[in-house]
Amino acid sequence: MKTIIFFIVLLPLYLFGSEGNVNVDLEYEKAVKSYKVKDFKSSYKIFSKIYLSKLSDADFNFYLGRSAFETGNYEVALAAFERVEMLDPTNLGNRLQMARTYFMLKMYEDAELAFKDVLENPNIPQNLKTNIELYLSKVTKVQQKSFTYATVNLDWVFDSNVNYGSLNDEYNINTGTLPSSPERSDRAIQVYADLVNIYDIGAKNGFAVKNRVKLYLKDYQEMDAYDVQFLSYTPSLLYKETKYLGELVLGLEVLNLGKVEYLRTASLSPRFEYSHSNTLKSIAQFKYQRKYFTQKAEYDLNSDHYELTYSLQKILTPRSYAQVMLTGIGERKHHGTRVDVDYDEFRISAIYANQFTAVYGTELFAEYRRRDYSDHSTLFGNTRSDNAGTAAAAINAKILKTLLFHLKGTYNRVESNQDKFSYHKYTVTAGLNKTF
The missing domain is CATH 2.40.160.40 (monomeric porin ompg)
Known part of the structure; x- marks a missing residue:
């Protein structure tokens, strides 16, 4: 009898939890589709609702960070990129986005260090180096130097x-x-x-x-x-x-x-x-x-x-x-x-x-x-x-x-x-x- 009661109590919780996970995954897929067509406003709106369920997902946090950055929510973007940094420290693309976010938040010394960190990697293409050099020129201009x-x-x-x-x-x-x-x-x-x-x-x-x-x-x-x-x-x-x-x-x-x-x-x-x-x-x-x-x-x-x-x-x-x-x-x-x-x-x-x-x-x-x-x-x-x-x-x-x-x-x-x-x-x- 106790077993039957236990089953009756847990079954709705299990079904509710499964339904919740399905809804989160569906929302995630919908947000990623918006992200890939550069509809960052829509993707950010969805990502910001479900991010508590995906805090340990490096890809999710990167998408959230990019969407937040493109919509001007720089503090949210930085927090997301910092989570990616902890989950995947070899992610050069994330390090570059962190540098851009530091710049937009007027954290110029942090931006300079982050840009230099990416620039020092020998495996980045030459045209990316040029883009980083341009960012660094803007950082140093604000600091009144070249x-x-x-x-x-x-x-x-x-x-x-x-x-x-x-x-x-x-x-x-x-x-x-x-x-x-x-x-x-x-x-x-x-x-x-x-x-x-x-x-x-x-x-x-x-x-x-x-x-x-x-x-x-x-x-x-x-x-x-x-x-x-x-x-x-x-x-x-x-x-x-x-x-x-x-x-x-x-x-x-x-x-x-x-x-x-x-x-x-x-x-x-x-x-x-x-x-x-x-x-x-x-x-x-x-x-x-x-x-x-x-x-x-x-x-x-x-x-x-x-x-x-x-x-x-x-x-x-x-x-x-x-x-x-x-x-x-x-x-x-x-x-x-x-x-x-x-x-x-x-x-x-x-x-x-x-x-x-x-x-x-x-x-x-x-x-x-x-x-x-x-x-x-x-x-x-x-x-x-x-x-x-x-x-x-x-x-x-x-x-x-x-x-x-x-x-x-x-x-x-x-x-x-x-x-x-x-x-x-x-x-x-x-x-x-x-x-x-």
């Missing part, structure tokens, strides 16, 4: 085939009609320093001026002729609206090869990005560069370089993203009869990056390139065409708050219809990254 930060890398490098391929990510060295040396490996120490200063000169969503100086040094153990000293200065003007960002970049660069000055360049590069949604972005960039080779023997390499790139970037999770890039390149010589200057090139590449934990992150890169030269070679009896591929994998580990260890392996392969230009190589890079 924002400056620096990154320094110190690396050990092993290169299996120094005589072939590029000196760095930006320049290919033209070794003449035929490669002059056989395959040879070497080790090197390289230093990369990047200094950025940005100052806001407009009102909300206005203009900012950015100055950037890059220094790259590479010292081979044996093959001194391939030592590199590279210096660039790239001032730019940025303009940002809610969904749009435009940047006009002027580039001035000097590259020394061995112990002699090798190349000077000047470039102009407009860049435009558009946010389709909170997680999908298009980026387009055009670059015109004029190359001046300073050694008399290289004058015929002087050329105009044209480059057009379109990228589609997808934020997969708050700690990972993927990006696909399509690039068309053309280069035209100023004078002379060299057959290895004028070319057209097509590239397709992809990047995937993931900050797995608060300590470890990784980046994967793959690229295919097709380069067709314009001039006929009487030596080979044809016009040169190259098919090339690159694959790279990198892992980084946080040692201290602003100090990272990174390890990267890269494999390059080129297949040319002129066999002398076919090669393959791999490089291994290990070093430290320090942000100031």
Whole structure:
């Protein structure tokens, strides 16, 4: 009898509780649908009613925080983002939203620290870095100062085939009609320093001026002729609206090869990005560069370089993203009869990056390139065409708050219809990254 009475008493409570959970889940689904179409007013109204049932749900609190932020309820947003921080400390997207919320609450020192914390992560895309720099310029403007930060890398490098391929990510060295040396490996120490200063000169969503100086040094153990000293200065003007960002970049660069000055360049590069949604972005960039080779023997390499790139970037999770890039390149010589200057090139590449934990992150890169030269070679009896591929994998580990260890392996392969230009190589890079 007691069992029957116990069952009669508990059954309504169980059914009521189940019905309540169903109602909460239905309301949650309804709110998420509103959130995804950017109807933040509706999503916030629902989220704020059911949040007590979802306090331990990181995704729910992030949705609540974004909805509260977009509707001007910044205190509620901050509380929600702080709960996400406790539940999922590796969530970079949440850390960025916290920084924005601090800014709106005029907690400028907290905003600056939070933005810098995201900026120090090596796995965030370059365009996100630019957006963070713009926010930091506004923070420091309020504090009556400009924002400056620096990154320094110190690396050990092993290169299996120094005589072939590029000196760095930006320049290919033209070794003449035929490669002059056989395959040879070497080790090197390289230093990369990047200094950025940005100052806001407009009102909300206005203009900012950015100055950037890059220094790259590479010292081979044996093959001194391939030592590199590279210096660039790239001032730019940025303009940002809610969904749009435009940047006009002027580039001035000097590259020394061995112990002699090798190349000077000047470039102009407009860049435009558009946010389709909170997680999908298009980026387009055009670059015109004029190359001046300073050694008399290289004058015929002087050329105009044209480059057009379109990228589609997808934020997969708050700690990972993927990006696909399509690039068309053309280069035209100023004078002379060299057959290895004028070319057209097509590239397709992809990047995937993931900050797995608060300590470890990784980046994967793959690229295919097709380069067709314009001039006929009487030596080979044809016009040169190259098919090339690159694959790279990198892992980084946080040692201290602003100090990272990174390890990267890269494999390059080129297949040319002129066999002398076919090669393959791999490089291994290990070093430290320090942000100031």
